[in-house]
Amino acid sequence: MAKTKDQKKNVVAEYKDKIAKATSFVIVKPSKLTPNEVAQFRREIFDFGASFNVVKNSLFKIALKESDISGLEMEAGEYAVMFMGQDYIQPSKMLQKFVDTTITKEKDKKVALVAGYLENALLSAEQVKELADILKSEYGIEPA
Numbered sequence: 001m002a003k004t005k006d007q008k009k010n011v012v013a014e015y016k017d018k019i020a021k022a023t024s025f026v027i028v029k030p031s032k033l034t035p036n037e038v039a040q041f042r043r044e045i046f047d048f049g050a051s052f053n054v055v056k057n058s059l060f061k062i063a064l065k066e067s068d069i070s071g072l073e074m075e076a077g078e079y080a081v082m083f084m085g086q087d088y089i090q091p092s093k094m095l096q097k098f099v100d101t102t103i104t105k106e107k108d109k110k111v112a113l114v115a116g117y118l119e120n121a122l123l124s125a126e127q128v129k130e131l132a133d134i135l136k137s138e139y140g141i142e143p144a
Contacts, residue, residue: 008059011056011059012059012062012063012066015055015059015060015062015063015064016063016066016067018051018053018081018083019063019064019067019069019083020067021083021085022083022084022085022117023084023085023086023088023118023119024084024088024116024117024118024119025081025082025083025084025116025117026081026082026084026092026095026113026115026116026117026128027072027074027079027080027081027113027114027115027116028079028080028081028082028095028099028111028112028113028114029077029078029079029080029111029112029114030054030078030079030080030110030111031078031108031109031110031111031112032104032110033102033110033111037102037110038052041094041098044094045082045091045094045095048084048085048087048090048091048094049084049085049086049087049091050082050083050084050085050087050088050091050094051082051083052080052081052082052083053080053081053083054078054079054080055079055080055081057074057076057077057079060074060079060081061074069117069122070122071122072115072122074114079114082095088118092131096129098111099111099112099113112125113125113128113129115128116128116131118131
């Protein structure tokens with residue numbers, strides 16, 4: 001069922017609120033994730049003040065624009081966002097583990113990094129991956 005204009009405004013306002021409250025967020029492109037995989041990941045990151053939500057692309061783009069965040073390219077398809085609070089290191093580690101270990105029977109990854117946002121800077125998928133690698137190599141931080 002299509003959303004009304006008021007419902008869409010409410011969704012945009014909800015996204016803007018999550019963006020404003022988050023210290024950082026990472027956008028991923030999920031493919032063939034099961035509800036159990038998503039629910040388990042949400043439980044794992046909850047205690048660290050993070051949330052994982054599938055987003056409506058067009059409405060999320062509006063929320064980003066209204067939050068003065070530009071430069072993000074999102075193609076057609078399904079996207080999800082992990083919003084993080086003060087602790088972005090532990091949820092980031094957990095996301096990296098989720099990306100690396102959630103695979104199909106054909107050994108394809110079910111989650112692909114798209115972009116990130118940290119300390120008022122937009123990060124490419126490569127930069128998000130590099131940040132995870134830096135945390136791992138320089139600080140000995142391994143995925144949980």
